[in-house]
Amino acid sequence: MKNPLDTLKGTITLGVLLTVVLWLIVELAIF
Amino acid sequence: MWLFIEFLARWLHILSGVMWIGLLYYFNFVQGPFMAEAAAAAKPEVTTKLLPRAMWWFRWAAMSTLVFGLILIYMLSTDSGSAYWSSPRGVSILFGGILGIIMWFNVWFIIWPNQKFIIAATKAAVAAGKPVEGLGTRPRIAFLASRTNTMLSIPMLFFMAASTHNPWHLIGG
Numbered sequence: 001m002k003n004p005l006d007t008l009k010g011t012i013t014l015g016v017l018l019t020v021v022l023w024l025i026v027e028l029a030i031f
Numbered sequence: 032m033w034l035f036i037e038f039l040a041r042w043l044h045i046l047s048g049v050m051w052i053g054l055l056y057y058f059n060f061v062q063g064p065f066m067a068e069a070a071a072a073a074k075p076e077v078t079t080k081l082l083p084r085a086m087w088w089f090r091w092a093a094m095s096t097l098v099f100g101l102i103l104i105y106m107l108s109t110d111s112g113s114a115y116w117s118s119p120r121g122v123s124i125l126f127g128g129i130l131g132i133i134m135w136f137n138v139w140f141i142i143w144p145n146q147k148f149i150i151a152a153t154k155a156a157v158a159a160g161k162p163v164e165g166l167g168t169r170p171r172i173a174f175l176a177s178r179t180n181t182m183l184s185i186p187m188l189f190f191m192a193a194s195t196h197n198p199w200h201l202i203g204g
Contacts, residue, residue, distance in 0.1 A: 015185030
C-alpha cells in the first residue's frame with residue numbers, strides 16, 4: 001500500500017481527517 | 032505591564048509560527064515538487080545555497096514559536112490557575128500546543144539532523160567534483176517527518192484558532 005504522505009493530496013486528507021477525529025474527541029469525550 | 036508582556040509573547044508566538052509554517056509549506060508545496068523536476072545539475076545549487084538559509088530560518092522560527100508558546104502557557108497558568116487548562120479554551124489550546132511540540136521535536140531532532148548531513152555531504156561532493164553518495168535513508172526520513180508536520184499543522188492550527196475564534200461555539204459550546 002502506498003504511503004499517503006507521499007502525495008500532497010494524501011497529506012492534506014490525513015490532516016483534515018485527524019482534525020475531525022481530534023475535534024470529536026474534544027467534543028464528545030471531554031465536554 | 033503583565034498584560035502587555037502577555038500580548039507581546041502572543042504576537043511573537045504567532046509571528047514566529049507564521050514564519051515556521053510558511054517555510055514548512057514552502058518546502059512541501061514548492062521546493063519538493065521543484066526538486067523532483069529540476070535538472071540534475073541544478074539540485075546541488077539548491078541543496079548547498081538555498082536549503083541552508085531556509086533551514087536556518089525554519090528551525091529557529093520553530094524554536095522561537097515554542098519558547099513564546101511556553102511563556103504564554105506560564106503566563107496563562109499564572110493568570111487563571113490550573114482551572115484554565117480544563118476550560119474549553121484551555122483544552123483547545125493545549126491540544127494545539129501538544130501537536131506543536133511534536134512538530135517542534137520533528138524539526139529539531141529528525142528533519143534538521145538529517146538535512147544537516149545531506150547539506151554537508153552535498154557540499155563535500157560538489158567540492159570534490161563527484162556525485163552525491165552515501166545519503167542512505169536520510170532523505171526519506173527527513174521527507175516523511177516534513178510531510179508529517181504538514182499533516183499535523185492542519186489540526187494544530189484548527190485547535191489554536193478554535194480556542195478563541197470558533198464561530199460555531201462547538202468546542203465546549
